[in-house]
Amino acid sequence: MATRRVIPQQVRGDDPVVAEAKNRRALGDIGNIASLLPGVEAGKVNRPLTRNFRAQLLENANKKQINVAKKLEAVQRKTRAVVKPPPQQTHEVIVISPDTNEVAKAKHDAASSKKKVTYTSVLNARSKAASKTLDIDSADKDNDLAAVEYVEDMYSFYKEVENESKAQMYMQTQTEINEKMRSILVDWLVDVHVKFDLSPETLYLTINIIDRFLSLKTIPRRELQLLGVSALLIASKYEEIWPPQVNDLVYVTDNTYQSKQILVMEKTILGCLEWYLTVPTQYVFLARFIKAAVPDPEMESMVHFLAELGLMHYDALKFRPSMLAASAVYTARCCLNKTSVWTETLEFHTGYSEHELMDCSKLLAYIHSRVGESKLRAVFKKYSKAERCAVALVSPAKSVLSSTPAP
Known part of the structure; x- marks a missing residue:
């Protein structure tokens, strides 16, 4: 059995300094060295972490961070001073043209391209193209629903795609209907x-x-x-x-x-039909072409009367919806004996000349001439009422019927 070292007790009357030194050495031997923080020398006692001391440590750390930030900023300044962006090269364009009119025109085109496209500029461009045609959209310039700035493009698109939704002649494939x-x-x-x-x-x-x-x-x-x-x-x-x-x-x-x-x-x-329902029907073109005709109520009713008569006739399927609509307007003006049957405004907005409409107009005029003999009276009764100006009672267009061949 090992013997413990006996430490003599302090004798009263001994020197207190000597006794204190002995006690501290004994505490150091117990293991205070192992409990010291890293970086603290053995045998030294840590200073207690008071509030003042903590504040001093934080202040020293902040000073170090500030010094590091200043050094980084100085390095960046030197880098920016060394690396400079290359100066932009300016290219001088020299236009050599003896024709001063071309130079003036180029300047005018460049200035006009910077101008904002407005309703007035659109109308001016259309008026140049349409020469003597009337501006049928001037009354709707403040109506957002009329879309006057895009209406010409819309109807150009309708005319391009109308054949895609146009029904083909089909009676030869139907076995039980006629x-x-x-x-x-x-x-x-x-x-x-x-x-x-x-x-x-x-x-x-x-x-x-x-x-x-x-x-x-x-x-x-x-x-x-x-x-x-x-x-x-x-x-x-x-x-x-x-x-x-x-x-x-x-x-x-x-x-x-x-x-x-x-x-x-x-x-x-x-x-x-593959859910394809958004199609330009005949009515889409009727709305535009009637507006171009600047109609009165009687003429508008007459156009719709002839168009609906055309719906009932199977042979009308061979014509495009836009041509049927334009022919209805032409035939209606002939029925009512308008002074100018086919104006430049109508030709511009419909896209058809008077000669191009003759075949379709003859068919509508013929159907109109036979409406009194037909047993199918729904359209006739509809347009015989006073609210539709009783246009069904108007005589058919003789000028068109004179050259109408029997179908």
Whole structure:
């Protein structure tokens, strides 16, 4: 058994300094050296971390950081002073042209290109191109919905794509329906359109949907009316704020079809047409061309009367919607004996000359001449009322009929 070292106790009366030194050496031997912080020499006692001492340490650390930041800033200044961006080289362009007019024109074009495109500048450009044509959009320059700055571009686009949505002649592929059945269907749809008080856009889109569908798919005769009422439902949903309910359409068919049949046919039509409903119909062009004609109420009603008569006739499908609309305006002006039948303004905005419209106008005039003999009276009754100036009672255009061949 190991023996412990006996440390003699301090004898009273001994020198207190000597005794204190002995005690400190003993404490140092116990292990205070191992408990010292790194960087503190052995045998030295750490100074207590008081508030004043802590503040002094923080101040010293801040001074070091400030000195480092100053050195970095000085280095960056030297770097910026050494690396300077190269001076921009200026290229002098010398234009050699003996023609002073060309120089003046170039300066004028450069100055005008910096100008902001305004409504006035657009109208001036159009007026130069249209020479003596009237500005039909001047009254709508403050109407944002009229989009007068873009309307010419819009109608140019419509004329480019109208053939894509134009129905092809299809009766040769239909085995159970004929032209007369189509006319009966359109006449019935005109009557339903009036009863529901729908917009003109709905009627034209309905006929467009029917013809496009029939040009793609063969249907039996018993489903022709179902096709018509389903097309009317689709067009109403597209154009109207409050479209008719399916039950209302079942009622107008005298319960020939059920609601489910109409909805199934609606889905079939949309799938066949690939949901392509945004098309420039004849009414889109009618709105523009009637405006170009500067019409009175009687002439406007006459144009719509002739256009809807054309909807009923199968042979009208061979003409483009824009040509049908322009021909309706031309034929209406001939019926009402306008002094200038086809003005430069109409030719500019429609894009058709009087000669180009003659074939289509002859067809419309012929249909008009036979309307009194027809048993299909929906369009005739619609435009025989005083609210539409009773234009159905006006005699057909003799100037056009004089050279109309019998179809």
